[in-house]
Amino acid sequence: MLQISQRGQAMPASPIRKLVPYAEAAKKRGTKVYHLNIGQPDIETPKMVLDAVRHSDFKVLEYSHSAGNESYRKKLVGYYESVGVKVNHNQIIITTGGSEAIQFGFMACLDPGDEVIIPEPFYANYNGFAVAAGVTVVPVTSFIENGFALPPIEEIEKKITPKTKAIVICNPNNPTGYLYSYEEMQQLRDIIRRHNLYLFSDEAYREFCYEGKQISAMHLEGVDDNVIIMDTISKRYSACGGRIGALITKNQMVLDAVMKFAQARLSPPSFAQIAAEAAIDLPADYFDETKAEYKSRRDLIVKRLNAMEGVFCPNPGGAFYAIAKLPIDDADVFCQWLLESFSYQNQTVMLAPATGFYGTAGLGKQEVRLAYVLNLNDINNAMNCLEQALKEYPNKK
Amino acid sequence: MLQISQRGQAMPASPIRKLVPYAEAAKKRGTKVYHLNIGQPDIETPKMVLDAVRHSDFKVLEYSHSAGNESYRKKLVGYYESVGVKVNHNQIIITTGGSEAIQFGFMACLDPGDEVIIPEPFYANYNGFAVAAGVTVVPVTSFIENGFALPPIEEIEKKITPKTKAIVICNPNNPTGYLYSYEEMQQLRDIIRRHNLYLFSDEAYREFCYEGKQISAMHLEGVDDNVIIMDTISKRYSACGGRIGALITKNQMVLDAVMKFAQARLSPPSFAQIAAEAAIDLPADYFDETKAEYKSRRDLIVKRLNAMEGVFCPNPGGAFYAIAKLPIDDADVFCQWLLESFSYQNQTVMLAPATGFYGTAGLGKQEVRLAYVLNLNDINNAMNCLEQALKEYPNKK
Structure with a gap:
């Protein structure tokens, strides 16, 4: 059979x-x-974003660079600078949605049998990408009573074993809407530094914070090699169907490994890269x-x-x-x-x-x-x- | 470190x-x-294919169905019928390029340590998708002297071990351009039947045959559950950047498993699905x-x-x-x-x-x-x- x-x-x-x-x-x-x-x-979806595609005039719908169009990545540098994240365009790899950024990050950094710690409740598809990569998700429970704040750092530390390779957060969080505080982000910084872990930070909802401001994992000091941001334009510009995301890290080894996965699948979608590039020019308000x-x-x-x-x-x-x-x-x-x-x-x-x-x-x-x-x-x-x-x-x- | x-x-x-x-x-x-x-x-790229996107008038760039737009899949049924492949739209899962069809097929059917036999030389990225899935590629050499014909069936059979789960072909072939004959396809049918193997058939170049006609793996009789077609519009319509492909099989268990991987990544690109759907209406010539x-x-x-x-x-x-x-x-x-x-x-x-x-x-x-x-x-x-x-x-x- x-x-x-x-x-x-x-x-x-x-x-x-x-x-x-x-x-x-x-x-x-x-x-x-x-x-x-x-x-x-x-x-x-902002009209100028869709219009950029509608007014495009190329003759051949070609593969783009495996890392995404250079012109788009160069413009993204400015976008990230505007949210306090300093990277160059070679530290940005355009992915097919945030989904592929998660997949590439897991594949490049984690081996079958490795463990990743994730505060629960968490975005359910992390499970799927973990299964695909053969990785075990170790949940640390956060509670509705305190609005799903980061679990106490001792609870996280209790879950760390020799197989633990990473912590995954989503900030602000899907499904809880929780926005991690400055203190919580510092605690995460300390723990990934102390235990030499990757911090995968899903920042799909960066712009949608209603009182405070998001602290990006890339704002943390002294952990440049540990931090991998998984990003997407899906929610930011209401462009879910574009399937344009990005993996961002300053860790050159990770970038090199991710690029090999990116090359194997050839390129991210070309139409939506045009839309995504246009979105950077949306007015500041x-x-x-x-x-x-x-x-x-x-x-x-x-x-x-x-x-x-x-x-x-x-x-x-x-x-x-x-x-x-x-x-x-x-x-x-x-x-x-x-x-x-x-x-x-x-x-x-x-x-x-x-x-x-x-x-x-x-x-x-x-x-x-x-x-x-x-x-x-x-x-x-x-x-x-x-x-x-x-x-x-x-x-x- | x-x-x-x-x-x-x-x-x-x-x-x-x-x-x-x-x-x-x-x-x-x-x-x-x-x-x-x-x-x-x-x-x-045919102008009417690009124009379908340029003349689109939706307001929100939404996720599509994880299996791809139903309207597109229903039209594809007619396309496949025109090349002698009888499937219904639920047997077609739209993927992000042929790349993702390969990836989904490997992930859903093969486990780490499993072996797949591939006539070499072969499309290099099969290696990448095999590594990602933890699968071992077992090459069977074809030779330039006879135009890279299918290696003798005994040579293929020699490579079969208890770990062998599938044979992968690309027909017509990238990189050799070889078009498998009716007899060779029958030999492949016999071998996958005898040894209970999947046949992954990459048919990206179906239309580009210069003397004979392509025999699709789906033309083979008695192996409906074994055959998985990996397809793409990239070469067919010179639309590589669209990133629209398809995985097609009559094996319901495989479809169910592939759908779970498809749901985890949410959906294939929306813009290019519009283009792909329009392409079905290109004139027959x-x-x-x-x-x-x-x-x-x-x-x-x-x-x-x-x-x-x-x-x-x-x-x-x-x-x-x-x-x-x-x-x-x-x-x-x-x-x-x-x-x-x-x-x-x-x-x-x-x-x-x-x-x-x-x-x-x-x-x-x-x-x-x-x-x-x-x-x-x-x-x-x-x-x-x-x-x-x-x-x-x-x-x-």
């Missing part, structure tokens, strides 16, 4: 997408579904408007959630996600029930059960992630649905 | 791209370099013109090469590559010398040493690969350079 690989079996199915068939069935029944389950922003929009959505969703009986939602400092604790038995069952058995004024809401974001089995069973990627009116309607659903749901806790 | 991974070390550098710095230096000296070293066609152009180039380059003293170049049946045996000591040294120390009428030629396409060390030392991706006039000029170079090169054999 032909068999698939063990890693093909071990590969996790997307915890976000597994409810899709239930949502499709609900829509077929004529129920409107508010999608708070996935980080696909409704914000329009571009993010102000987007940020203001997300902030008002966050304020609304957090307020609405905390006003529901038995619901707790800490105020996230960044990104466009919030995790809420609900008075229910099992978030997976509840989220499926929302789509399968519930509607309010012929509407319902699709949420992501938080279980999929925890590495430790059994955690997050009462929690859901909400992506506030809908306008204020839709968020209000979605919250009306959720409020009503919590009253009707039979398995309350 | 922070270290890169063992697989990062083992990852081969691109054998095609390693001469690039010498080419750049030659250009800086004012020497014109004819690039026959890389499969980047000069053929214009689109390939006639392109094929006629490549055929005249092939005829010219093969004629010119065989007219040079001591040079032998078999007539390739497909793709747009030829391998030639030259009267030299070492193709790597010679190709570097062409860029570093030689010019003729202020021009030189860049070739790919064939050593990088062999898995067996020491083979291909007198061979080079030529990609006939330049117009007839440029090919003639490049051949003038090569002819002169072979007269001047000090280390003849």
Whole structure:
């Protein structure tokens, strides 16, 4: 019998997408579904970004440089400088989405059997990239009670073994929205220095911080060789379908190794590199408007959630996600029930059960992630649905 | 000391791209370099394919379905039917270039330590994807003397061990241009059936066959579960930078496993899927013109090469590559010398040493690969350079 690989079996199915068939069935029944389950922003991609592609006039859709167009990387140097990150264009490798940056980083730095420590809940696809690379994810739990702050440094240190090669953070965080403080980033700096670890820092949501400012892993001193940034334009410019990201590091050995993986897959997408390059020329106040929009959505969703009986939602400092604790038995069952058995004024809401974001089995069973990627009116309607659903749901806790 | 991974070390550098710095230096000296070293066609991407993107009017550059847009996959069903391959749209997973199709196939079907048999010389990046997947490439040598025909089936069978999981072919072949015959494809069918192996068939150059017609691995009977096609629009429509490929199989277990890898990386590029979908509507005679152009180039380059003293170049049946045996000591040294120390009428030629396409060390030392991706006039000029170079090169054999 032909068999698939063990890693093909071990590969996790997307915890976000597994409810899709239930949502499709609900829509077929004529129920409107508010999608708070996935980080696909409704914000329009800036017109000048799309127009750069639409007005392009090349004759041959050629491979680009394996590291991405030099003109784009050179312009990115200026962008990174504007966020306090000093790199040259040879320290930037353009990837096919942030996804490929994670994959390249894991492949180039980690071997099968190696361990990476990740504060949980974490972006579920880190699991997939870890399985693909044969790497073991070691979760350190952060808690909703203190807004998912970085776990105490002693808890992280307890998890370090001779096989530990890296710590992975996402800052501001998907799925919690937590923004790491200056002190926390210093603690991370100390620990990676003391134990000689890589720090993979996923900074996809850099611009979306609503009170404080993001501290990039590249702002940390004395750890130039340890830090690898995984970045993407997907959320920044609402350009998820472009599939343009970047891996950034000052570690030349890592750059050399990553380049070999980059060459094997030839090049990142050419059309979207044109868009991404144009995005650097957006006016300086571009993010102000987007940020203001997300902030008002966050304020609304957090307020609405905390006003529901038995619901707790800490105020996230960044990104466009919030995790809420609900008075229910099992978030997976509840989220499926929302789509399968519930509607309010012929509407319902699709949420992501938080279980999929925890590495430790059994955690997050009462929690859901909400992506506030809908306008204020839709968020209000979605919250009306959720409020009503919590009253009707039979398995309350 | 922070270290890169063992697989990062083992990852081969691109054998095609390693001469690039010498080419750049030659250009800086004012020497014109004819690039026959890389499969980047000069053929214009069809205007209607590019226009489909330029005339698009969406507002948000969204993620697509992880398997690619359903509308595109449904149209592809018709394309595949036109080449005698009967599949439904759920048996097609759109990938980021053919590269990702190879990667997904290896990851989903093969585990670290598994072996894949590949007739050599072969597409060098199979090595990279094998290293990334922890898989061992077992080469079976094909020979320039008989035009790189499939090695005798006994030779292939000798290489099969309990760890062998798959055979990989590229048909028509990169780098040899060889087109597998009906009999050879039947032999492959028998062997994968007898030994229960996957057959990964890279069919990137399907349309470019100059005498016979390509036999797709999906034309083989009784091996539906064994066959996995890796495909791409890169060469077909001269759209290499789009990064749109496909993995096609009727094996549901493989499709399910591949989908998990596809979901982890979210989606293939959105812009280029629009282009790829438009390409299906190209007039039926689109390939006639392109094929006629490549055929005249092939005829010219093969004629010119065989007219040079001591040079032998078999007539390739497909793709747009030829391998030639030259009267030299070492193709790597010679190709570097062409860029570093030689010019003729202020021009030189860049070739790919064939050593990088062999898995067996020491083979291909007198061979080079030529990609006939330049117009007839440029090919003639490049051949003038090569002819002169072979007269001047000090280390003849």
